[in-house]
Amino acid sequence: MYYIPGFRRDQFSIPRYLLANVVLALIIAVFSTPGFPGDPKMLGIGFVWSFVISITIWTGCMLLTDLMDKRIKWMERPVLRSVLGIVVLVGYSLVMFMIDKLLLLYIFYGITPSNWYEFLLESSIYTVLISLFISLLFTAIGFFKAWKRETITSAQLKTQMMTYQYEALRNQINPHFLFNSLNVLSDLVYEDQQQAVRFIRQLSDLFRYVLDSRDKELVPLQEELNFLDSYIFLLKTRFEEKLQIDLQVEARSDDFMVPMTLQMLIENAVKHNEVSAAFPLKVTVRQNGDYLEVENNLQPKSVGDDSKKTGLQNIRQQFAFFSAKPVEIEQTEQFYRVRVPILKVEN
Incomplete structure (x- = not known):
């Protein structure tokens, strides 16, 4: 992002940039030209x-600042970024100031320094002060912009997470879900008491996970998979062979996930597709490179899918905060597939 301090790239204006330099040069020329205002020629040369x-100097500092911002993040390594910024910008400004001065002396007066040592010494002392001011200005502006961006992003993330967690929690304790679960449980109590006890434990684990993860931005993928096992057990108990779920994921210690993502994707598949003995629903959760895929055979119910769009939009917004990789959706006449990136967190 190339910017003038105080402007974003989409606000960058070449005329405005040139005008700023013209005004700055005019101010410097007025206060530094000998004999002003009586000597217009000297004022022109000074300008x-x-x-x-x-x-x-400004353009170079702008590009160097952009390059350093890409390589070293302010919020991750602020001390290194500050020191490097000051050193690089002072060094660049010093070199460019002396080059400019040499060229302008030759162009306007046709002279070159007779004593290079004195020229460099005189130029260095004067230029270091100017360069230090410029570098401190760019460094301060860069840090403020990064801090402001981080603060805004953090606030947006908290707001989005609250919305997402509320939706996830509401989806799990809505009357539909409770009604179906209690119906299944009431049948099990009479038919298979051992299975009924296991069903209650899995249901308890599910709600405990929902409550425990509501304040977390990310959870280890293994925890998400453990939760998914409980959820799949409840679904399989209800639908039996009408629903087939194949879980093919091996979690690593640095793999993380937005809480309840996989559950919501499976829930969408069950909610928006026919699940019957004649048309069993087949859902596969697999790892594919740096992505997790949730795929199901497509046999949609004849109902609107606004809730599915809302759920997927929420998931997309959450992952956008943590990864540059997008959530991908693919649909054909045979299958529906959602791919979410596996998030990495260093231990």
Whole structure:
């Protein structure tokens, strides 16, 4: 992102940028030109001199700042970023100031320094002060912009997470879910008491996970898979062979996931497709590179799917905060597939 301090790239304006340098050069020329205002020629030379130095140093510092921002994040390594920024920008400004001064001396007066040592010493002392001011200005602006961006992103994330967690919690304790679960449980109590006890434990584990994860932005993938086992057990108990779920995922210690993502995707598949003995629903959860895929055979119910769109939109928004990789959706006449990136967190 190339920017003038205080402007985003989409706000960048070349005329505005040039105007800023013209105004800056004019101010410097007015206060530094000997004999002003009685000598317009000297003022003109001073203006050109100041403009060339201003635009070369400012543009270079702008590009170098952008490069450093891409390589070293302010919020991750602020001390290194500050020190490196000051050193690089002071060094660049020092070199460019002396090059500009040499060229302008030759162009306007046709002279080159007779004593290079004195020239470099004189230029260095004067330039270091200017360069230090410029580098501190860019460093301060860069840090403030990064801090402001981080604060806004954090606030947005908290708001989105609250919405997402509320939706997830509501989906699990809605009357439909409770009604179906209690119906299954009431049948099990008479038919298979051991299975009924296991059903109650799995249902308890499911609600415990929902409550425990409601304040978490990310959870280890293995915890999500353990929760998914409980959820799959409840679904299989209800639908039996009408629903076939194949889980093919091996979690690693640094694999993380937005809480309840996989459950919501399976819930969408069950909710929006026919599940019957004649048309069994087959859901596969598999790992494919850095993604997890949830795929089901497509046999949609004749109902609207606004809730599915809302759920997927929530998932997309959550993952956008943690990964540059997008949530991908693919649909054919035979299957429906959602791919979510596996999130990495260093221990």
